[in-house]
Amino acid sequence: MSEPIEEWLDELNKLGEEKSMTDKQLKIVKAASEIFAEKGFAGSSTSEIAQRAGVAEGTIFRHYKTKKELLVSIVAPVMAKLVAPFVMREFYKVLDSRYDSYDQMLRAILENRLAFLEKHLNVLKIFIQEIPFHPELQEQFEKLILAKVFEKVTPNILRFQEEGTLVNWSPYTIIRLTVSSLIGYAAIRMIYGKREGSSWNDEKEREATIAFIMKGLAP
Amino acid sequence: MSEPIEEWLDELNKLGEEKSMTDKQLKIVKAASEIFAEKGFAGSSTSEIAQRAGVAEGTIFRHYKTKKELLVSIVAPVMAKLVAPFVMREFYKVLDSRYDSYDQMLRAILENRLAFLEKHLNVLKIFIQEIPFHPELQEQFEKLILAKVFEKVTPNILRFQEEGTLVNWSPYTIIRLTVSSLIGYAAIRMIYGKREGSSWNDEKEREATIAFIMKGLAP
Amino acid sequence: MSEPIEEWLDELNKLGEEKSMTDKQLKIVKAASEIFAEKGFAGSSTSEIAQRAGVAEGTIFRHYKTKKELLVSIVAPVMAKLVAPFVMREFYKVLDSRYDSYDQMLRAILENRLAFLEKHLNVLKIFIQEIPFHPELQEQFEKLILAKVFEKVTPNILRFQEEGTLVNWSPYTIIRLTVSSLIGYAAIRMIYGKREGSSWNDEKEREATIAFIMKGLAP
Amino acid sequence: MSEPIEEWLDELNKLGEEKSMTDKQLKIVKAASEIFAEKGFAGSSTSEIAQRAGVAEGTIFRHYKTKKELLVSIVAPVMAKLVAPFVMREFYKVLDSRYDSYDQMLRAILENRLAFLEKHLNVLKIFIQEIPFHPELQEQFEKLILAKVFEKVTPNILRFQEEGTLVNWSPYTIIRLTVSSLIGYAAIRMIYGKREGSSWNDEKEREATIAFIMKGLAP
DNA sequence: GATGAATGAGTGTTCATTCAT
DNA sequence: CATGAATGAACACTCATTCAT
Numbered sequence: 001m002s003e004p005i006e007e008w009l010d011e012l013n014k015l016g017e018e019k020s021m022t023d024k025q026l027k028i029v030k031a032a033s034e035i036f037a038e039k040g041f042a043g044s045s046t047s048e049i050a051q052r053a054g055v056a057e058g059t060i061f062r063h064y065k066t067k068k069e070l071l072v073s074i075v076a077p078v079m080a081k082l083v084a085p086f087v088m089r090e091f092y093k094v095l096d097s098r099y100d101s102y103d104q105m106l107r108a109i110l111e112n113r114l115a116f117l118e119k120h121l122n123v124l125k126i127f128i129q130e131i132p133f134h135p136e137l138q139e140q141f142e143k144l145i146l147a148k149v150f151e152k153v154t155p156n157i158l159r160f161q162e163e164g165t166l167v168n169w170s171p172y173t174i175i176r177l178t179v180s181s182l183i184g185y186a187a188i189r190m191i192y193g194k195r196e197g198s199s200w201n202d203e204k205e206r207e208a209t210i211a212f213i214m215k216g217l218a219p
Numbered sequence: 220m221s222e223p224i225e226e227w228l229d230e231l232n233k234l235g236e237e238k239s240m241t242d243k244q245l246k247i248v249k250a251a252s253e254i255f256a257e258k259g260f261a262g263s264s265t266s267e268i269a270q271r272a273g274v275a276e277g278t279i280f281r282h283y284k285t286k287k288e289l290l291v292s293i294v295a296p297v298m299a300k301l302v303a304p305f306v307m308r309e310f311y312k313v314l315d316s317r318y319d320s321y322d323q324m325l326r327a328i329l330e331n332r333l334a335f336l337e338k339h340l341n342v343l344k345i346f347i348q349e350i351p352f353h354p355e356l357q358e359q360f361e362k363l364i365l366a367k368v369f370e371k372v373t374p375n376i377l378r379f380q381e382e383g384t385l386v387n388w389s390p391y392t393i394i395r396l397t398v399s400s401l402i403g404y405a406a407i408r409m410i411y412g413k414r415e416g417s418s419w420n421d422e423k424e425r426e427a428t429i430a431f432i433m434k435g436l437a438p
Numbered sequence: 439m440s441e442p443i444e445e446w447l448d449e450l451n452k453l454g455e456e457k458s459m460t461d462k463q464l465k466i467v468k469a470a471s472e473i474f475a476e477k478g479f480a481g482s483s484t485s486e487i488a489q490r491a492g493v494a495e496g497t498i499f500r501h502y503k504t505k506k507e508l509l510v511s512i513v514a515p516v517m518a519k520l521v522a523p524f525v526m527r528e529f530y531k532v533l534d535s536r537y538d539s540y541d542q543m544l545r546a547i548l549e550n551r552l553a554f555l556e557k558h559l560n561v562l563k564i565f566i567q568e569i570p571f572h573p574e575l576q577e578q579f580e581k582l583i584l585a586k587v588f589e590k591v592t593p594n595i596l597r598f599q600e601e602g603t604l605v606n607w608s609p610y611t612i613i614r615l616t617v618s619s620l621i622g623y624a625a626i627r628m629i630y631g632k633r634e635g636s637s638w639n640d641e642k643e644r645e646a647t648i649a650f651i652m653k654g655l656a657p
Numbered sequence: 658m659s660e661p662i663e664e665w666l667d668e669l670n671k672l673g674e675e676k677s678m679t680d681k682q683l684k685i686v687k688a689a690s691e692i693f694a695e696k697g698f699a700g701s702s703t704s705e706i707a708q709r710a711g712v713a714e715g716t717i718f719r720h721y722k723t724k725k726e727l728l729v730s731i732v733a734p735v736m737a738k739l740v741a742p743f744v745m746r747e748f749y750k751v752l753d754s755r756y757d758s759y760d761q762m763l764r765a766i767l768e769n770r771l772a773f774l775e776k777h778l779n780v781l782k783i784f785i786q787e788i789p790f791h792p793e794l795q796e797q798f799e800k801l802i803l804a805k806v807f808e809k810v811t812p813n814i815l816r817f818q819e820e821g822t823l824v825n826w827s828p829y830t831i832i833r834l835t836v837s838s839l840i841g842y843a844a845i846r847m848i849y850g851k852r853e854g855s856s857w858n859d860e861k862e863r864e865a866t867i868a869f870i871m872k873g874l875a876p
Numbered sequence: 877g878a879t880g881a882a883t884g885a886g887t888g889t890t891c892a893t894t895c896a897t
Numbered sequence: 898c899a900t901g902a903a904t905g906a907a908c909a910c911t912c913a914t915t916c917a918t
């Protein structure tokens with residue numbers, strides 16, 4: 001795989017990561033991520049977060065006005081970076097020329113986002129848990145994530161359809177079917193793939209998933 | 220579609236529904252379902268539930284020893300009924316003879332369970348939200364739901380594979396791919412299908428989804 | 439020991455015991471006695487009493503207007519009977535003529551009251567625990583018990599003092615010293631006398647106690 | 658009476674008394690002692706304690722994890738100090754040489770402990786009320802108090818018996834008889850000695866009590 | 877900037893008591 | 898006479914947040 005792209009992605013992912021965070025602040029964010037992921041936002045207490053972070057309770061509120069602000073400060077940057085590849089203009093320029101099938105595009109995205117997902121598993125768990133209860137998050141998600149993804153992916157789909165390598169359904173439908181298959185793969189992989197004694201064969205399942213999508217979306 | 224089966228299913232779904240629930244108890248369960256769905260389990264307070272149900276707070280605890288027992292008492296029966304069709308011995312006997320393709324099986328299940336899902340949307344939301352935090356629910360889900368579904372669906376998949384109408388992957392993989400596509404369809408349908416001014420064309424999306432699965436799983 | 443006296447005492451002790459109590463009422467009183475003794479009045483709940491008695495909660499309040507009335511109804515009659523021997527005019531008539539020493543009087547009282555104490559241990563425990571918190575009980579105790587005992591015992595002490603067989607202290611002092619020794623004996627006997635592997639030798643301890651009192655009160 | 662001993666005892670009693678207690682904590686302990694003594698542990702509410710202490714209810718639980726921990730934290734140190742003289746190695750070394758009779762030992766202990774008792778009356782009331790319901794307190798009492806007292810007093814009793822100045826009963830019996838007489842004296846003194854218009858003559862009663870014990874335990 | 881004691885509203889739960897059946 | 902569902906005040910305890918140090 002093209003090294004430049006990977007490097008660019010990595011840089012982008014790091015972008016702003018620990019920007020001007022004090023040592024204590026970092027500890028707080030780390031502790032909060034863990035505890036929010038374990039028990040959910042409402043089920044977590046600031047005192048437990050302070051304890052695990054090894055700071056005083058007051059210190060949390062010196063950096064974040066409320067508990068909810070702490071939540072958002074954790075979730076927002078990861079969300080931003082989740083969509084990063086689709087925001088990069090260069091990304092698809094290169095992609096367009098390099099990967100000349102939906103299949104290859106799928107593999108590229110999957111591989112890159114899977115690594116990201118694994119790295120930020122906790123935050124994503126929090127995000128999924130909390131999105132129904134926080135309209136700000138919903139809006140952010142729709143505007144920042146969904147819209148960007150559609151914007152960037154749709155032209156590619158149209159191109160593949162013109163080339164006659166993709167079924168002639170609405171791009172929204174194609175994206176929906178693709179994404180639900182990929183999420184289904186990623187979810188089961190997270191839950192069962194790491195259990196002891198599990199018979200999960202990642203290579204086989206990934207190939208099956210991509211084959212399933214490709215055959216399902218063949219013209 | 221065979222009327223008797225549908226009727227049987229309906230009856231089964233109703234079975235034991237409000238059996239021996241007092242008026243107040245019903246109000247409590249209704250209010251709790253709504254509030255749990257709105258704010259999550261940990262974010263809901265028993266006092267608010269009591270208020271919305273129009274009963275005294277003490278009344279809740281006369282019927283349910285703890286708040287968690289209230290949660291489980293709401294979620295468990297719906298989960299049980301979700302899987303009801305797969306528990307019916309008759310179901311597949313008839314199915315085997317009537318529907319002679321995976322396609323038809325899919326449609327039959329989808330149609331029936333979709334109505335159920337819509338009816339119990341709140342409870343399913345609660346279930347999905349809370350399952351990560353309550354090991355009892357996880358166990359129940361795996362033992363009561365997943366196991367039953369696999370047990371009943373696997374033989375049919377094997378039969379279709381023998382007949383050469385289904386790709387030769389592991390039944391687990393086939394179920395995973397099918398279910399993630401169906402859930403994706405149902406989820407988007409719930410979220411976007413009912414928005415005002417939505418361009419969601421349910422008939423078309425459902426056909427696309429089934430076509431996607433069938434093509435994706437063709438041998 | 440004179441049989442008639444014992445029989446009279448026994449009859450008196452039984453007097454009014456189950457006077458017009460329904461079956462349920464008896465069960466309630468029994469259950470309440472046990473639970474009050476185990477956990478104290480404030481620490482016991484009417485629901486637990488109802489449960490152990492095998493009646494509905496409402497039934498308790500049909501017979502006793504409040505929880506406190508239940509307490510008093512349990513404690514009062516036993517208190518009344520505790521003092522019974524001293525109220526019997528016949529008792530001391532006979533006593534005066536039959537036992538011609540403080541020593542013999544002591545033994546007579548001790549033996550009779552010890553049996554009573556053992557039989558009503560629970561109620562006495564309740565009484566001792568609750569007396570500090572219920573002024574009615576205090577008053578009742580002073581008026582019904584203490585006053586009667588002094589009234590009846592004082593003449594006997596004076597007589598023994600005249601006869602020159604008892605030290606010439608105030609009867610109140612003599613009663614105080616006697617009673618504290620007897621209570622001390624009874625208390626330790628209750629606590630340690632029944633422990634498994636206990637080396638408590640009741641006969642020896644009782645004789646020592648009486649000898650101690652007699653020598654301590656010798657002129 | 659030897660001044661040095663008294664001073665040592667006073668110092669010992671003060672030892673660690675209000676060590677590192679914040680102002681609020683002290684108020685809480687004081688309020689709790691009063692209310693527990695008035696109404697018993699189960700009958701007291703943390704909200705009332707907070708109110709009387711002039712602090713927020715939460716403040717109580719910042720210092721004591723549970724209501725019971727508050728109880729124990731009040732009772733335990735007083736119990737420990739009650740037995741303090743018996744723990745002092747010096748105490749009996751001096752006693753042995755200075756007081757050469759049981760009579761004098763009695764007076765020394767009585768005088769010192771009586772002042773202590775009066776000072777900590779509330780806590781002792783609490784202790785007596787609650788000991789039947791809290792096995793921790795029972796154990797503590799047996800191990801810390803009873804055992805220490807027996808350990809220290811027994812050798813002295815044996816010595817007096819060898820010298821022929823004390824009756825030849827088991828040390829346990831002698832301690833039991835002594836203690837019940839002393840407790841009886843202290844109890845009545847507390848209850849009646851301070852009533853208005855009471856005819857209680859403390860000097861006389863104390864002398865009578867000691868004379869009673871001494872005569873009762875004469876060989 | 878960091879602390880942690882203090883707060884008081886809020887939590888889930890228990891309680892003695894009532895009353896329609 | 899007995900029941901047990903219903904009550905709502907009270908309970909012990911937790912919480913996010915504040916603020917003097």
